[in-house]
Amino acid sequence: MHLARTAERTLDLQYYIWNADLSGMLLFDAVREAADRGVRVRLLLDDNNTAGLDEILAALDSHENIEVRLFNPFAIRRPRLINYLVHFSRLNRRMHNKSFTADNQATIIGGRNIGDEYFNATEGVAFVDLDVLAVGPVVRAVSADFDRYWASASSYPVDLLLPLVPAQKRKEIADSALQLTRSPAATAYLEALRNTTFVQALLAGKLPLEWAPTRMVSDDPVKALGRATPGVLLPQKLHTVLGRPEEHLELVSAYFVPTAEGTETLAAMARRNVELRILTNSLEATDVAVVHAGYLKRRKALLEAGVRLFELRRLTPRDGFAENIGPFGSSAASLHAKTFAADGRRIFIGSFNFDPRSAALNTEMGFVIESPVLARRIDAAFRQGIPERSYEVRLDEAGDLYWIERRDGQLVRHDVEPGTSIWQRASLATLSMLPIEWLL
Numbered sequence: 001m002h003l004a005r006t007a008e009r010t011l012d013l014q015y016y017i018w019n020a021d022l023s024g025m026l027l028f029d030a031v032r033e034a035a036d037r038g039v040r041v042r043l044l045l046d047d048n049n050t051a052g053l054d055e056i057l058a059a060l061d062s063h064e065n066i067e068v069r070l071f072n073p074f075a076i077r078r079p080r081l082i083n084y085l086v087h088f089s090r091l092n093r094r095m096h097n098k099s100f101t102a103d104n105q106a107t108i109i110g111g112r113n114i115g116d117e118y119f120n121a122t123e124g125v126a127f128v129d130l131d132v133l134a135v136g137p138v139v140r141a142v143s144a145d146f147d148r149y150w151a152s153a154s155s156y157p158v159d160l161l162l163p164l165v166p167a168q169k170r171k172e173i174a175d176s177a178l179q180l181t182r183s184p185a186a187t188a189y190l191e192a193l194r195n196t197t198f199v200q201a202l203l204a205g206k207l208p209l210e211w212a213p214t215r216m217v218s219d220d221p222v223k224a225l226g227r228a229t230p231g232v233l234l235p236q237k238l239h240t241v242l243g244r245p246e247e248h249l250e251l252v253s254a255y256f257v258p259t260a261e262g263t264e265t266l267a268a269m270a271r272r273n274v275e276l277r278i279l280t281n282s283l284e285a286t287d288v289a290v291v292h293a294g295y296l297k298r299r300k301a302l303l304e305a306g307v308r309l310f311e312l313r314r315l316t317p318r319d320g321f322a323e324n325i326g327p328f329g330s331s332a333a334s335l336h337a338k339t340f341a342a343d344g345r346r347i348f349i350g351s352f353n354f355d356p357r358s359a360a361l362n363t364e365m366g367f368v369i370e371s372p373v374l375a376r377r378i379d380a381a382f383r384q385g386i387p388e389r390s391y392e393v394r395l396d397e398a399g400d401l402y403w404i405e406r407r408d409g410q411l412v413r414h415d416v417e418p419g420t421s422i423w424q425r426a427s428l429a430t431l432s433m434l435p436i437e438w439l440l
Helices: 002-006 022-036 054-061 082-091 138-150 167-181 184-194 197-203 221-225 234-242 259-271 289-296 299-305 356-361 372-383 422-432
Strands: 010-015 040-046 066-071 099-102 106-110 125-128 131-135 155-157 214-218 248-253 275-281 308-312 332-335 338-342 346-350 365-369 390-395 401-407 410-414
Touching: 002 022, 002 099, 002 197, 010 022, 010 138, 022 040, 022 054, 022 066, 022 167, 022 184, 040 054, 040 138, 054 066, 054 167, 099 138, 106 138, 106 346, 106 365, 131 138, 131 365, 138 214, 184 197, 214 234, 234 346, 234 356, 234 365, 248 372, 259 275, 259 299, 275 332, 289 422, 299 308, 299 390, 299 401, 338 372, 346 372
Parallel strands: 010 040, 040 066, 125 332, 248 275, 275 308
Antiparallel strands: 010 099, 066 155, 099 106, 106 131, 214 365, 248 338, 308 390, 338 346, 346 365, 390 401, 401 410
């Protein structure tokens, strides 16, 4: 909101999800206010999660300074599922990128979508997520990448897809948005945000900046059409930029599906005496349980190779997973961050999950930052913080899995996946045997 309110010329916004909830409408309103000041706004959304947003997006697009495009759109707006019957191969590929760029001067990229669960503005499950705010030359690279997606063959102006919204309906939408943004809930949330140490430092111009060489990596948008050659996919670019870890690698992935090939790659690193520590969601914490099916069958091989596995517990505000946002303190949290650090020297932050979908189907983006300071923070988190908030998966002498929980200074052993039922475990074991890994 601060970037939107201070923008003078342009706002380029690219997201996989933008919900019409409290935080989503607050940001829509900030974007509309910027356009009213003469700022040129371009909003590019993946169409997979825009159900119920058609009138709002068409109303925004009717503003003379706002242009909205949908990436890889659904031709039939209702019912949307019909599209999958005739275009499954295309619609199975999505734009997972997230970026918020103001005046080609500052940008926010990372794993966070726009919605209450991503900003701790909900009493339900919230996400532990990670973004980076960047200034300097790399912002121009993000802007150029946005232009590439904006002009791609998969990007369609909404006026070609959605009917024109009558003036009266646009007024009703505006009045409804105004009512929400002035509601007691919005007032309480914004006041709580203003009182956070981060926002106070931001507004006072006192945020500590880490000046470091930074490189943007992203997929070519033709990946959404199935036309990208393997050599230009983001995993290959990351391998080129990050190099080969020699000492240690810390990996955080909300949806960790290493596949047989990825498991062997990680195991080979471990056999070279590279220390590997991985954090993903536990079954009790994940918001996409089916993804766990692609992970659970690889755990034993990773552990046998010497990889350490941590599974985030279903946290509560008492666990200190986030700064409590006033009355909205979430009842539980699930991991959504995507980052990894290599050899304490460089770090990746972006939208890329370590799974087949990110590697081969969805488009992704992120920053590789040459910063020992930031890389050491990830290392430090694995040494203190992550173990206390996770289950560590281990192997016993018989080769069976068990989970260690650190509770009140004590080690508690679980011989079955903590916080799960026999039905959940049986269902996931069955799914893990199905040939669905490439979809996960």
